[in-house]
Amino acid sequence: MKKSTRPATYGLMAEFDDPSAVVAAAQKVYDEGYRSIDAYSPYPIEALSEAIGVHSTRMPLLVLIGGILGLIGGYAMQYYTHAIDYPIIVGGRPFHSWPSFIPITFETTVLGASLAAVFGMLALNGLPEPYHPVFNTPNFALASRDRFFIVIEAVDPKFDRDATAEFLRGLGSREVIDVEH
Amino acid sequence: MDTTSYNLPPAAERWQTRALIIGVVALVITAVIAFFSGSLTHSGEAGVAQGEAAAAAHGSTTFLAQFFRSYLVGFLFVTGISVGSLAILMLQHLSGGSWGLVIRRILEASTRTMPLLALMFIPIIFGIHSLYEWSHAEAVAADPILKHKSLYLNVPFFIGRAVFYFVVWGALAYFLNKWSREQDHTGDPRVKRQMQNLSGPGILLFGLTVTFAAVDWGMSLEPHWFSTIYGMLVMAAWGLTAMAFTITALVVLSRHDPMSHVYAPSHFHDLGKLLLAFVMIYAYFSFSQFLIIWSGDLPEETSWYLRRLRGGWELIGLAVVILHFALPFVLLLSRDVKRNARRLVLVALLVLVARVVDWIYLIAPASHQTEGHEQSLWPMLLLDFTTMFAATVGLGGIWLWFFLRQLRQQPLLPIGAPDLDKVLAAATTSQH
Numbered sequence: 055m056k057k058s059t060r061p062a063t064y065g066l067m068a069e070f071d072d073p074s075a076v077v078a079a080a081q082k083v084y085d086e087g088y089r090s091i092d093a094y095s096p097y098p099i100e101a102l103s104e105a106i107g108v109h110s111t112r113m114p115l116l117v118l119i120g121g122i123l124g125l126i127g128g129y130a131m132q133y134y135t136h137a138i139d140y141p142i143i144v145g146g147r148p149f150h151s152w153p154s155f156i157p158i159t160f161e162t163t164v165l166g167a168s169l170a171a172v173f174g175m176l177a178l179n180g181l182p183e184p185y186h187p188v189f190n191t192p193n194f195a196l197a198s199r200d201r202f203f204i205v206i207e208a209v210d211p212k213f214d215r216d217a218t219a220e221f222l223r224g225l226g227s228r229e230v231i232d233v234e235h
Numbered sequence: 236m237d238t239t240s241y242n243l244p245p246a247a248e249r250w251q252t253r254a255l256i257i258g259v260v261a262l263v264i265t266a267v268i269a270f271f272s273g274s275l276t277h278s279g280e281a282g283v284a285q286g287e288a289a290a291a292a293h294g295s296t297t298f299l300a301q302f303f304r305s306y307l308v309g310f311l312f313v314t315g316i317s318v319g320s321l322a323i324l325m326l327q328h329l330s331g332g333s334w335g336l337v338i339r340r341i342l343e344a345s346t347r348t349m350p351l352l353a354l355m356f357i358p359i360i361f362g363i364h365s366l367y368e369w370s371h372a373e374a375v376a377a378d379p380i381l382k383h384k385s386l387y388l389n390v391p392f393f394i395g396r397a398v399f400y401f402v403v404w405g406a407l408a409y410f411l412n413k414w415s416r417e418q419d420h421t422g423d424p425r426v427k428r429q430m431q432n433l434s435g436p437g438i439l440l441f442g443l444t445v446t447f448a449a450v451d452w453g454m455s456l457e458p459h460w461f462s463t464i465y466g467m468l469v470m471a472a473w474g475l476t477a478m479a480f481t482i483t484a485l486v487v488l489s490r491h492d493p494m495s496h497v498y499a500p501s502h503f504h505d506l507g508k509l510l511l512a513f514v515m516i517y518a519y520f521s522f523s524q525f526l527i528i529w530s531g532d533l534p535e536e537t538s539w540y541l542r543r544l545r546g547g548w549e550l551i552g553l554a555v556v557i558l559h560f561a562l563p564f565v566l567l568l569s570r571d572v573k574r575n576a577r578r579l580v581l582v583a584l585l586v587l588v589a590r591v592v593d594w595i596y597l598i599a600p601a602s603h604q605t606e607g608h609e610q611s612l613w614p615m616l617l618l619d620f621t622t623m624f625a626a627t628v629g630l631g632g633i634w635l636w637f638f639l640r641q642l643r644q645q646p647l648l649p650i651g652a653p654d655l656d657k658v659l660a661a662a663t664t665s666q667h
Binding site for chain 2: 100114118145146147153154156157
C-alpha cells in the first residue's frame with residue numbers, strides 16, 4: 055500500500071539568521087551526502103544554489119532554442135508573405151529585401167526567447183503548485199522577510215529523524231523542526 | 236583596512252616601460268611605411284586615389300595624407316578609451332553597484348589621460364589640410380555645398396570646438412577624480428552625493444560633446460555626407476572600447492596579488508553583460524543607419540555606403556559584421572564565458588581588435604575613389620591596414636604608459652566608498 059511507504063513527516067527544517075551561515079550550513083549538508091534538499095531565502099543568493107548542488111539548469115538551452123525558432127520563423131514569415139505569397143513592389147526595392155526584414159526578425163527572436171523563458175521556467179520548476187508542506191511550519195512566512203531555511207526531505211536515503219535533526223542543530227541553526235505533510 | 240594592500244603589482248613597472256617602447260617604435264614604423272608608400276604611389280603606381288591626388292595638388296604629399304589618416308584612426312581609438320571610460324564612470328556613479336566599484340579606479344586612471352589626448356590632438360591640427368577637404372579655400376570656393384557648410388566647417392572653429400571638448404572632458408575628469416581621492420581620505424558620505432550630482436549633467440554634456448566631436452573628426456572627412464545617428468554610433472563605439480579595455484585591465488590585475496583575492500566571478504559576470512549590451516547597441520545603431528539609408532536610396536546618402544561596398548571594402552564590412560557583432564554576441568550569450576575571467580578577456584581582446592578594424596572601415600574609404608578601381612585597390616587596402624594598425628599600436632602604447640603611471644597613484648579600490656565591504660564580501664562568499 056502506498057500509505058505505508060510514505061515517511062511519517064515531509065522532512066526537517068533548519069532556520070538560520072544570516073546569509074553566510076545558511077550558505078556554510080548548506081555546503082555541509084551537501085558534503086554530508088544529502089541530496090533531497092532545498093534552501094529558502096528572501097532574496098537570491100547565488101552561492102546558496104551552488105552549495106546545494108544546483109550548478110546548471112536546462113533553461114539557457116530552452117531559451118536559446120526558443121530564440122532560434124523565433125529567428126527562423128520571423129524571417130520565414132516575411133520571406134513567404136513578401137517574396138512568395140503576395141509580392142508587391144515597394145519603393146522600387148526587391149521583393150526579398152533582407153535589410154528591411156531584420157527589425158521584425160529581431161523582434162520575433164526576442165519573442166521566441168521570452169516565451170521559452172516563461173513557459174520553460176514554469177515547466178521546469180513545477181509552478182503553479184497550490185500546496186507545499188513547508189508552509190505548515192509556523193516560522194516559514196519569514197522566508198520572504200529576513201530568515202533563511204534549509205529543508206532535508208524524509209525521502210532522502212540518508213535521512214534519519216533523530217540523527218539528521220542532531221546534525222542540523224550542530225550547524226548553528228536557530229531551531230530545527232519537523233515539517234508535516 | 237590596510238590601504239597599502241591595494242597597490243599595483245611590482246610587475247607593472249615593466250609593463251609601463253614596454254608599452255612606451257612598443258608605442259614609440261610602432262609610431263616610427265607607421266611614419267616609415269607611410270613615407271615609402273608615399274614615394275611609391277607618387278611615381279605613378281596604380282592605386283593613386285583621386286582624393287590623394289587632390290591633396291597633393293594642395294601642396295601636401297601622399298606620405299603626409301597616409302600618415303595623418305593612420306594617425307587619426309589611432310587617435311579616435313585611443314580617445315575612445317578615455318572618453319568612454321569617463322561616460323562609464325559617470326554611469327556607475329549614478330547607478331551604483333559593485334561592478335562599478337571594482338572598475339572605478341581603472342576608469343578614473345583612464346580619464347586622467349585627458350591631457351595626453353589633448354596633446355595627441357595637436358598633430359591633427361597640423362594634418363588638417365591632408366585630412367579634411369573643407370579646409371582648402373579653393374575646394375570650398377568651387378563647391379556650393381561646402382561653401383554653405385563653411386560657417387561650421389572652417390579651421391579656426393574646428394580647433395576651437397576641439398579645445399572646448401577637451402576642456403569639458405578634462406573638467407569632468409578632474410572633479411570626479413578629485414572628489415574620489417577626497418572620499419578615500421575622509422570617507423565623507425556627502426562626497427558620493429556630490430559625484431552623483433555632477434554625473435547627471437555630465438552624461439548630458441558627454442552626449443553633446445561626443446556628437447559634435449564625431450561630426451568634426453569623422454563625419455566631416457566626407458563633408459557632403461550626413462547621418463544623424465553618427466554621433467550615437469561614436470558614443471557606442473567609445474563606450475564599447477572603454478568597456479573592453481577595462482575588462483582586459485581588470486583581468487590582468489586579477490592574475491596578480493593583491494587583486495586576485497578581490498575580484499569574484501559575479502563581478503566579471505556583470506561586466507560581461509555590459510560588454511554584451513555595448514556590442515548590441517553598437518550593432519543596433521550601425522544597422523539603423525544602414526537600413527534607413529538603404530531604404531531611402533537617396534544619392535547624397537548612399538555615396539558613403541557605395542564607397543564602402545566596393546573594391547575589397549565589402550569584405551572588410553563583412554569582417555566587421557562577424558568580428559564586431561556576430562562572434563562576440565554569440566560568445567557573450569554564454570554564462571560561463573562571462574563568469575570566467577580567462578575566457579571573458581579573450582572576447583574583450585577580440586572586441587578591441589574589431590574596434591580598430593571598424594575605425595579603419597569608417598575612416599579609410601573616405602579618401603579612396605573606388606569607382607573604376609576595383610582591382611587596383613587591394614594594395615591600397617593592405618597599406619591602410621598596415622599603417623593604421625601600426626599607428627593604433629603606437630598611440631595605444633604611449634597612452635598605456637601614461638595610463639599605468641596614473642593607475643599607480645592610487646589604491647586599486649575606492650577605499651573610502653561606503654559600500655566597498657559588499658564588494659569584498661562577494662569575493663569571500665564565492666570562495667566556498
